[in-house]
Amino acid sequence: xxxxxxxxxxxxxxxxxxxxxxxxxxxxxxxxxxxxxxxxxxxxxxxxxxxxxxxxxxxxxxxxxxxxxxxxxxxxxxxxxxxxxxxxxxxxxxxxxxxxxxxxxxxxxxxxxxxxxxxxxxxxxxxxxxxxxxxxxxxxxxxxxxxxxxxxxxxxxxxxxxxxxxxxxxxxxxxxxxxxxxxxxxxxxxxxxxxxxxxxxxxxxxxxxxxxxxxxxxxxxxx
Amino acid sequence: xxxxxxxxxxxxxxxxxxxxxxxxxxxxxxxxxxxxxxxxxxxxxxxxxxxxxxxxxxxxxxxxxxxxxxxxxxxxxxxxxxxxxxxxxxxxxxxxxxxxxxxxxxxxxxxxxxxxxxxxxxxxxxxxxxxxxxxxxxxxxxxxxxxxxxxxxxxxxxxxxxxxxxxxxxxxxxxxxxxxxxxxxxxxxxxxxxxxxxxxxxxxxxxxxxxxxxxxxxxxxxx
Amino acid sequence: xxxxxxxxxxxxxxxxxxxxxxxxxxxxxxxxxxxxxxxxxxxxxxxxxxxxxxxxxxxxxxxxxxxxxxxxxxxxxxxxxxxxxxxxxxxxxxxxxxxxxxxxxxxxxxxxxxxxxxxxxxxxxxxxxxxxxxxxxxxxxxxxxxxxxxxxxxxxxxxxxxxxxxxxxxxxxxxxxxxxxxxxxxxxxxxxxxxxxxxxxxxxxxxxxxxxxxxxxxxxxxx
Amino acid sequence: xxxxxxxxxxxxxxxxxxxxxxxxxxxxxxxxxxxxxxxxxxxxxxxxxxxxxxxxxxxxxxxxxxxxxxxxxxxxxxxxxxxxxxxxxxxxxxxxxxxxxxxxxxxxxxxxxxxxxxxxxxxxxxxxxxxxxxxxxxxxxxxxxxxxxxxxxxxxxxxxxxxxxxxxxxxxxxxxxxxxxxxxxxxxxxxxxxxxxxxxxxxxxxxxxxxxxxxxxxxxxxx
Numbered sequence: 097x098x099x100x101x102x103x104x105x106x107x108x109x110x111x112x113x114x115x116x117x118x119x120x121x122x123x124x125x126x127x128x129x130x131x132x133x134x135x136x137x138x139x140x141x142x143x144x145x146x147x148x149x150x151x152x153x154x155x156x157x158x159x160x161x162x163x164x165x166x167x168x169x170x171x172x173x174x175x176x177x178x179x180x181x182x183x184x185x186x187x188x189x190x191x192x193x194x195x196x197x198x199x200x201x202x203x204x205x206x207x208x209x210x211x212x213x214x215x216x217x218x219x220x221x222x223x224x225x226x227x228x229x230x231x232x233x234x235x236x237x238x239x240x241x242x243x244x245x246x247x248x249x250x251x252x253x254x255x256x257x258x259x260x261x262x263x264x265x266x267x268x269x270x271x272x273x274x275x276x277x278x279x280x281x282x283x284x285x286x287x288x289x290x291x292x293x294x295x296x297x298x299x300x301x302x303x304x305x306x307x308x309x310x311x312x313x314x315x316x317x318x319x
Numbered sequence: 320x321x322x323x324x325x326x327x328x329x330x331x332x333x334x335x336x337x338x339x340x341x342x343x344x345x346x347x348x349x350x351x352x353x354x355x356x357x358x359x360x361x362x363x364x365x366x367x368x369x370x371x372x373x374x375x376x377x378x379x380x381x382x383x384x385x386x387x388x389x390x391x392x393x394x395x396x397x398x399x400x401x402x403x404x405x406x407x408x409x410x411x412x413x414x415x416x417x418x419x420x421x422x423x424x425x426x427x428x429x430x431x432x433x434x435x436x437x438x439x440x441x442x443x444x445x446x447x448x449x450x451x452x453x454x455x456x457x458x459x460x461x462x463x464x465x466x467x468x469x470x471x472x473x474x475x476x477x478x479x480x481x482x483x484x485x486x487x488x489x490x491x492x493x494x495x496x497x498x499x500x501x502x503x504x505x506x507x508x509x510x511x512x513x514x515x516x517x518x519x520x521x522x523x524x525x526x527x528x529x530x531x532x533x534x535x536x537x538x539x540x541x542x
Numbered sequence: 543x544x545x546x547x548x549x550x551x552x553x554x555x556x557x558x559x560x561x562x563x564x565x566x567x568x569x570x571x572x573x574x575x576x577x578x579x580x581x582x583x584x585x586x587x588x589x590x591x592x593x594x595x596x597x598x599x600x601x602x603x604x605x606x607x608x609x610x611x612x613x614x615x616x617x618x619x620x621x622x623x624x625x626x627x628x629x630x631x632x633x634x635x636x637x638x639x640x641x642x643x644x645x646x647x648x649x650x651x652x653x654x655x656x657x658x659x660x661x662x663x664x665x666x667x668x669x670x671x672x673x674x675x676x677x678x679x680x681x682x683x684x685x686x687x688x689x690x691x692x693x694x695x696x697x698x699x700x701x702x703x704x705x706x707x708x709x710x711x712x713x714x715x716x717x718x719x720x721x722x723x724x725x726x727x728x729x730x731x732x733x734x735x736x737x738x739x740x741x742x743x744x745x746x747x748x749x750x751x752x753x754x755x756x757x758x759x760x761x762x763x764x765x
Numbered sequence: 766x767x768x769x770x771x772x773x774x775x776x777x778x779x780x781x782x783x784x785x786x787x788x789x790x791x792x793x794x795x796x797x798x799x800x801x802x803x804x805x806x807x808x809x810x811x812x813x814x815x816x817x818x819x820x821x822x823x824x825x826x827x828x829x830x831x832x833x834x835x836x837x838x839x840x841x842x843x844x845x846x847x848x849x850x851x852x853x854x855x856x857x858x859x860x861x862x863x864x865x866x867x868x869x870x871x872x873x874x875x876x877x878x879x880x881x882x883x884x885x886x887x888x889x890x891x892x893x894x895x896x897x898x899x900x901x902x903x904x905x906x907x908x909x910x911x912x913x914x915x916x917x918x919x920x921x922x923x924x925x926x927x928x929x930x931x932x933x934x935x936x937x938x939x940x941x942x943x944x945x946x947x948x949x950x951x952x953x954x955x956x957x958x959x960x961x962x963x964x965x966x967x968x969x970x971x972x973x974x975x976x977x978x979x980x981x982x983x984x985x986x987x988x
Contacts (some may be wrong), residue, residue: 113408116345120400122785123349126792129875130800131353135361136879138886149890152883156892167872174868177789185782199397202391206353213361214375221372223379336631339568343623350796354576359586422620426613429576436584437598444595446602465644559854564792566846569795576866577799645843649836652799659807660821667818669825 098236117198124202125177128131128209132166132173135213162216165228169212176235179268183243189251197242204235209222225282225289229275236272243268263304270300341407347425348400351432355389355396358436378503385439388451392435393496395455396428399462402491406466420465427458429511432438448505448512452498457493466491472508563644564630570648571623574655578612578619581659608662611674615658618678618717619651622685625714629689635697643688650681671728671735675721682718689714709750716746776795784860786867790853793871794846797878801835801842832887834897838881841901841940842874845908848937852912858920866911873904894951894958897946905941912937932973940971 138157141148180201187194211228218224246252247261274296282289343363362378364371390484410417413493441447469475470484497519585601587594626647633640657674664670692698693707720742728735810817849870856863858960880897887893915921916930943965951958 113404116341116404118785119342119788120345120349120404122789123346123792124353126789127350127353127796128356129871130793130796131356132802133797133875133878134357134803134875138879138882141887145889147784148887149892152890152892156896166876170872170875171868173873177469178864181782181785181789195401199394202352203393203397205391206391207359209356210359210361217361218375222374223372223375227379282382284496303507325712336627339564339627341625342565343568343572346569350573350576351579354579363586418624425575426620426703429579429616430612430697432579433582433584435637440584441587441594441598443591444598446595446598450602559850562787562850565788566791566795566850569792570799573796573799574802577802580803641847647841648798649839649843652802652839653835655802655804656805656807663807664810664817664821667821669818669821673825748904 103186111229114184114187114190117190117195118301121180121184121198121202122177124206125173125180128206129170129173129177131209132169132212135209135216136162136166159216161219162213165212165216165219168215169208172232172235173208175271176205176239183264186253186256187246187251188253191249191251193245193249194242194251197238197245201235201238201242204231204238207231208235220286222286225286226279229278229282229289229293233272233275233279234273236268239264240268240272266304266307270297270304273300328423328470337407337410337413340413340418344403344407344421344425345400347429348396348403352393352396352400353430354432355392355435358432358439359385359389369497382439384442385436388435388442390441391438392431395458396431398494399428399458402462406487407467409476409479410469410474411476414472414474416468417474418508420461420468424458424465427454427461430454431458438446443509445505445509448509449502452501452512452516456498456502458497459491463488463495479495489527489530493520493527498524560630560633560636563584563636563641567626567630567648568623570652571619571626574652575616575619575623577655578615578658581655582608582612582660601727605662607665608659611658611662611665614661615654619654621717622651622681625685629692629710632698632699632702633692633697637695637697639691639695640688640697643684643691647681647684647688650677650684653677655680666732668728668732671732672725675724675728675735675739679718679721679725682714682721686711686714686718712750712753716743716750719746783853783856786859787853790849790867790871791846793875794842794849798839798842798846798876799836800878801881804878804885805831805835828885830888831882834881834885834888837884838877841904842877844940845874845904848908852915852933854918855925856915857923859920860918860920862914862918863911863920866907866914869939870904870907870911873900873907877904878901889955890949891955893957895948898947898958898962900953902941902944902948905944907939909934909937909941935973935976939966939973942969 138158139152141151141155143151208231211224211231214224215228243265247265252261274293277296278289278292281292358396359382364373364378366374381536431454434447434454437447445535446504466488470488475484501512501515501517582605585598587597587601589597654677657670657677660670661674687709692709698707720739723742724738725737727738774867805828808821810820810824811847812820851922877900880893883893884897916934921930943962946965947958947961
């Protein structure tokens with residue numbers, strides 16, 4: 097009954113409150129992903145149909161970095177959504193700090209279209225690469241922080257094993273660590289930073305899989 | 320059976336109608352929060368990669384007021400969403416005026432990206448500060464008005480205590496009062512108005528906590 | 543078993559299919575309403591803080607028609623959402639034409655931000671008034687057509703009385719008729735058209751209320 | 766228990782996980798459809814009210830290709846949504862590749878507003894027609910690939926007949942094949958490509974109906 101302990105919602109209501117929070121989060125994820133398309137701009141062209149056609153073809157070819165940024169951000173937000181999805185299937189209760197952690201995470205997710213446009217248009221500059229990598233790493237850290245809170249405040253389904261928690265915590269760090277490693281690299285050579293992202297992410301994924309992959313199962317996964 | 324009394328929906332259907340209204344509201348909250356990112360604009364830069372990099376770095380540094388406005392608006396809408404969320408977990412019936420109150424509230428929430436962009440770009444002017452503060456205070460008043468209607472029309476779960484209602488009503492006024500107090504201040508000194516917001520909000524929160532905090536619990540909170 | 547008759551979904555699945563369609567529709571309504579804010583544009587101003595402040599104040603004052611258009615469109619889409627909400631609480635089955643009608647309705651709802659911006663910026667021209675009125679009337683006609691289909695294809699809860707249907711059909715025509723009446727008026731005097739909208743809508747609402755209001759109740763309303 | 770086989774979620778949790786994925790997908794479909802309106806731009810006009818009125822009328826008349834593109838894209842995304850809707854009513858389990866297929870499909874759906882704007886503004890160029898047709902065909906292929914995975918990984922309700930699967934697979938190819946056929950045509954004559962779309966789609970639909978239409982029923986359709 098001590099005030100210092102955070103309140104959690106009663107069992108009956110907790111389900112509905114959690115569902116609403118999850119649905120709200122899904123909304124923000126879905127909107128942020130769909131708004132990414134606004135970073136692709138249609139050029140203003142005039143002239144004969146033939147001239148416009150040639151110009152447009154050239155403009156679209158020059159836009160491949162923007163399309164690539166779109167695809168990367170869609171995939172990364174999608175990946176964070178999957179982590180969120182997987183995590184919340186195991187959460188049984190919500191407490192006030194969880195709501196705050198979740199809002200921080202969503203605030204960073206909703207921000208992603210901005211660095212995505214920066215990366216698409218100025219992807220050869222250190223500034224854009226650092227801004228993008230820092231945002232993506234921050235999303236991952238917020239997601240990791242939320243996971244840690246859920247574990248510590250004992251909001252998870254009691255069936256979840258400690259091994260699963262350890263694995264899942266590790267897995268949540270792969271993407272943010274990859275993006276964070278790209279930041280110092282971008283100061284030396286912006287073009288090398290994206291390679292750092294992919295190589296780190298793949299390397300850590302493989303290492304994680306070797307270490308945990310064959311042993312750990314999602315508590316609600318059957319095989 | 321008198322016509323003057325507002326109709327309420329039957330018990331069976333009421334649950335579904337409420338759920339749909341709540342889901343719809345969550346949609347508007349989530350979209351408004353995610354659209355805030357559109358107030359951040361990527362500058363148009365040309366020149367050598369190095370020159371663009373330096374310019375972009377400078378442009379991003381100069382955009383910190385826009386990022387701050389983004390964060391404030393995200394947090395304030397998030398806070399109003401939490402209030403909405405908490406309130407509607409206790410609502411058991413809907414009547415037509417509740418739908419109207421809710422639409423007014425949502426209309427103001429959906430408007431927030433506009434004053435947010437004003438604040439981000441012209442945050443040193445009285446006009447932008449007043450427009451922002453007035454919008455945010457209006458959202459709070461609409462939320463307060465809706466709460467009052469819910470209490471008076473007896474739409475709440477009967478388990479909710481009068482003490483909880485009094486506390487909750489008070490808590491709902493903290494943010495709008497803070498923003499309203501900033502309006503006269505902005506006419507004297509625009510730079511002082513945001514401080515008025517934060518100081519009022521923190522001061523009233525602390526006062527409210529001291530007065531009610533240790534005694535009142537959400538009816539569905541366990542501790 | 544004749545192929546000519548439209549298939550309807552089985553009872554068990556019908557509930558879930560309907561719920562998904564309704565949730566999807568709510569999404570479109572909510573997004574269209576929230577995108578309205580993008581028609582409000584923040585002016586580009588430069589100069590001393592004082593000069594910018596004066597200019598911004600003037601610019602905002604000159605934007606009242608855009609704010610008004612925002613408010614009208616939010617209210618009208620909100621009204622159509624309420625009609626949709628009220629109608630679908632009584633629908634028990636979906637058939638393929640209902641999905642098509644609903645998509646047509648949503649396509650028109652999603653279009654509303656465009657004539658809203660036209661009206662806000664060029665509200666003193668016949669063109670903008672006609673475009674706005676025609677869009678709003680079309681939304682209403684699509685909503686009316688969908689209602690008719692629901693009645694004829696017998697998709698409603700059998701508890702719904704014929705009196706309620708007649709009333710509800712009438713009520714669904716109030717807004718489109720009001721907007722349609724404004725179209726010829728706009729060709730004579732654009733400034734008179736909005737008055738035609740409001741006067742027709744209020745007059746028909748009052749007439750409808752006098753004719754049906756005291757007798758008809760929503761089948762799931764208690765009083 | 767072999768690692769090579771993909772895990773599927775347990776029966777109890779599977780329902781909720783599927784529902785959340787479906788709700789998330791509906792969000793992306795709904796937002797992409799509603800963002801289409803942003804491809805319609807309000808012209809900047811100045812001068813006397815009369816001159817503006819004439820200019821605006823002319824501008825809107827010249828915008829019919831943009832309105833047409835809006836309508837086509839809304840209808841095509843709507844059609845893909847119906848396919849998604851119909852398919853997922855029969856899915857009983859989710860596995861990790863399904864989540865990935867679904868994200869790829871959603872990433873392409875969310876991209877549609879960009880080629881829609883291209884088509885609306887430069888619909889007489891080969892480039893815009895090819896970009897539009899290729900995007901739309903890709904959406905269809907992703908949808909087809911997802912359907913194939915669902916069939917092969919045995920995620921469907923066991924009541925679904927093989928005849929239904931064959932029909933449904935065929936039906937899912939109609940739209941992408943139509944758009945793909947337009948691509949070579951666009952290189953010869955851009956104006957002929959849209960006719961290729963409509964004629965192919967109608968022709969294949971009729972052929973499919975003649976071949977399968979009278980025999981196959983949705984497992985949850987009654988007639």
